[in-house]
Amino acid sequence: MSATDIERRRARRTPRHIPLHxxxxxxxxxxxxxxxWVIVNSSKDSAGLFGGTNAxxxxxxxxxxxxxxxxxTYNGGLYARWLANSALYAFAGGIGATVLAVLAGYGFxxxxxxxxxxxxxxxxxxxxxxxTALVIPTFILFSQVGLTDTxxxxxxxxxxxxxxxxxxxxxxxxxxxxxxxDAARVDGAGEFRTFVKVALPLMRxxxxxxxxxxxxxxWNNYFLPLAMLVDNRLFPVTVGIGLWQSxxxxxxxxxxxxxxxxxxxxxVSIIPLIIAFLSLQRYWRGGLTVGALK
Amino acid sequence: MTTSTNGPAPTRGGRRTTPLSDDITTAPxxxxxxxxxxxxxxxxxxxxxxxxxGPFGIIFLALLVLPIxxxxxxxxxQKSLILGTKFVFLGNYLKVFGDPSFISGVWFVVxxxxxxxxxxxxxxxxxxxxxxxxxxxxxxxxxxMIFLPYAIxxxxxxxxxxFLYSKNFGPIADIFGAFGAAGPDFLSSNLIFSGLxxxxxxxxxxxxxxxxxxxxxxxxxxxxxAARIDGASQWQIIYRIKIRLLxxxxxxxxxFALIGTLQFFNEPKILQQLAAGAIPDxxxxxxxxxxxxxxxxxxxxxxxxSFALGAVxxxxxxxxxxxxxxxxxxxx
Numbered sequence: 001m002s003a004t005d006i007e008r009r010r011a012r013r014t015p016r017h018i019p020l021h022x023x024x025x026x027x028x029x030x031x032x033x034x035x036x037w038v039i040v041n042s043s044k045d046s047a048g049l050f051g052g053t054n055a056x057x058x059x060x061x062x063x064x065x066x067x068x069x070x071x072x073t074y075n076g077g078l079y080a081r082w083l084a085n086s087a088l089y090a091f092a093g094g095i096g097a098t099v100l101a102v103l104a105g106y107g108f109x110x111x112x113x114x115x116x117x118x119x120x121x122x123x124x125x126x127x128x129x130x131x132t133a134l135v136i137p138t139f140i141l142f143s144q145v146g147l148t149d150t151x152x153x154x155x156x157x158x159x160x161x162x163x164x165x166x167x168x169x170x171x172x173x174x175x176x177x178x179x180x181x182d183a184a185r186v187d188g189a190g191e192f193r194t195f196v197k198v199a200l201p202l203m204r205x206x207x208x209x210x211x212x213x214x215x216x217x218x219w220n221n222y223f224l225p226l227a228m229l230v231d232n233r234l235f236p237v238t239v240g241i242g243l244w245q246s247x248x249x250x251x252x253x254x255x256x257x258x259x260x261x262x263x264x265x266x267x268v269s270i271i272p273l274i275i276a277f278l279s280l281q282r283y284w285r286g287g288l289t290v291g292a293l294k
Numbered sequence: 295m296t297t298s299t300n301g302p303a304p305t306r307g308g309r310r311t312t313p314l315s316d317d318i319t320t321a322p323x324x325x326x327x328x329x330x331x332x333x334x335x336x337x338x339x340x341x342x343x344x345x346x347x348g349p350f351g352i353i354f355l356a357l358l359v360l361p362i363x364x365x366x367x368x369x370x371x372q373k374s375l376i377l378g379t380k381f382v383f384l385g386n387y388l389k390v391f392g393d394p395s396f397i398s399g400v401w402f403v404v405x406x407x408x409x410x411x412x413x414x415x416x417x418x419x420x421x422x423x424x425x426x427x428x429x430x431x432x433x434x435x436x437x438x439m440i441f442l443p444y445a446i447x448x449x450x451x452x453x454x455x456x457f458l459y460s461k462n463f464g465p466i467a468d469i470f471g472a473f474g475a476a477g478p479d480f481l482s483s484n485l486i487f488s489g490l491x492x493x494x495x496x497x498x499x500x501x502x503x504x505x506x507x508x509x510x511x512x513x514x515x516x517x518x519x520a521a522r523i524d525g526a527s528q529w530q531i532i533y534r535i536k537i538r539l540l541x542x543x544x545x546x547x548x549x550f551a552l553i554g555t556l557q558f559f560n561e562p563k564i565l566q567q568l569a570a571g572a573i574p575d576x577x578x579x580x581x582x583x584x585x586x587x588x589x590x591x592x593x594x595x596x597x598x599x600s601f602a603l604g605a606v607x608x609x610x611x612x613x614x615x616x617x618x619x620x621x622x623x624x625x626x
Contacts, residue, residue, distance in 0.1 A: 034454035055465035107346025137365035249567035
């Protein structure tokens with residue numbers, strides 16, 4: 001009997017829980033309201049936005065196409081550039097961080113080398129250091145060596161992912177049996193070949209999880225690029241929208257035209273994340289729960 | 295811990311291979327050969343181990359140890375136009391702990407954590423318990439939707455709530471206006487605390503819920519069966535079994551929530567412009583450090599603030615661990 005069968009049986013046996021369903025429905029409304037507001041209001045022009053009577057429903061004319069055109073042409077198409085930058089930072093940083101984490105996590109799990117114990121305790125300590133705390137020290141260091149305001153100033157710090165190493169190590173310890181590695185060695189495979197041919201396929205689920213978490217966290221990063229970058233052509237979309245927003249707020253009435261594109265810009269920037277979230281749920285949960293419980 | 299997780303299944307292929315017995319391969323060799331062989335494997339283990347860990351080690355040194363060390367070094371100096379750079383040892387730290395901007399920032403984040411963390415934890419625990427009880431399709435859908443905000447950048451989350459709070463285009467004014475009342479302004483200095491509280495809870499409650507939910511799913515259902523036979527009510531099962539078994543997971547995520555909240559930056563930074571005047575530049579210690587580094591170009595003092603904040607975080611986490619250790623004993 002499979003797990004879903006058991007679940008289905010359990011569901012049939014349990015009562016319907018009507019009050020609990022009402023509570024859940026209210027919660028869902030609360031958690032979705034900001035998304036709904038953004039979807040509705042990115043369809044409005046600035047007149048509908050400021051003069052409209054109902055903030056939670058569409059105005060008489062739907063302006064998605066017009067607003068999209070404005071979004072991608074404003075400031076000479078800067079927004080498309082920001083999206084591309086975000087993608088570059090997220091993938092370069094995310095893939096790099098994953099490669100490093102997989103190598104190190106495997107190394108910690110499967111080799112007994114001098115300094116392993118100390119190294120691993122230092123790593124566990126580093127998991128507790130939030131990325132935010134490192135931003136200003138890293139900025140000061142980078143400004144000494146002239147690295148600020150380059151793409152490297154955003155990509156390099158995202159390569160550091162102690163939590164990823166921790167996750168891979170935890171997984172590799174159980175999922176990659178020593179006997180299998182020994183068998184490969186006896187057959188004459190070198191260490192790296194053993195790693196690629198035997199260990200990597202077994203670690204695939206955790207690799208996807210670490211990749212997903214690091215890509216998304218660099219896509220979502222704000223403080224780091226905000227600190228490092230001055231040239232707005234290098235901004236990722238989070239910093240870019242933050243900039244537009246502060247411009248629009250500062251100019252008051254003169255900034256009203258900007259708001260429509262800020263709202264649509266917010267929506268467009270989260271669409272890739274929502275798609276990744278919905279299609280790769282399994283891996284999200286895998287990473288988060290394992291990390292928190294063991 | 296008795297919990298297992300939804301995560302990757304740990305045993306795979308482990309049982310198919312026959313373990314190679316050392317005795318068979320090394321039995322005919324003499325002791326000397328065996329030691330030499332062992333030394334060679336040791337060397338091999340060392341070299342390979344370091345080659346695998348090395349690349350990460352370099353990044354770790356260059357992007358964690360080095361910046362921290364350099365900032366620590368800078369925090370011991372003071373720069374002024376007249377005297378140039380001079381060594382002041384702990385002078386900056388004496389200054390920062392007497393600096394009203396820093397003190398008020400720390401006071402804010404501590405107060406904020408004290409309210410936020412219990413509220414957030416209670417909400418996520420309640421949702422996790424509901425989802426552990428209800429197993430309909432709608433419950434599964436709700437679980438996903440409640441978790442969704444976690445995938446959104448905090449910047450966009452803060453911005454979306456900023457829109458909702460806004461007097462110009464948010465629904466609050468409309469809704470209260472319909473009853474002839476003035477709506478609350480969550481962007482005013484009186485209510486910004488609640489406004490931020492709501493944003494952060496919205497963003498993170500789903501994440502904590504998922505962790506707690508996974509832990510609940512890992513509890514052996516026969517425990518509930520046994521408790522029911524002993525005449526325990528639904529509430530007793532929740533309190534005496536579920537929450538007690540969740541305690542270790544709760545403590546761990548509370549520590550992470552505490553560390554994160556004391557570093558508060560993104561949300562107030564984003565709402566700063568929308569909430570004209572309610573969020574000053576020294577609102578949180580990290581915002582103050584940012585202001586010192588960028589607006590005032592004072593790296594020495596900015597580094598000092600970062601370290602002083604680190605010390606505050608360390609002390610708070612330590613107090614918390616100490617408090618929950620006692621509480622853990624009380625619970626179990």
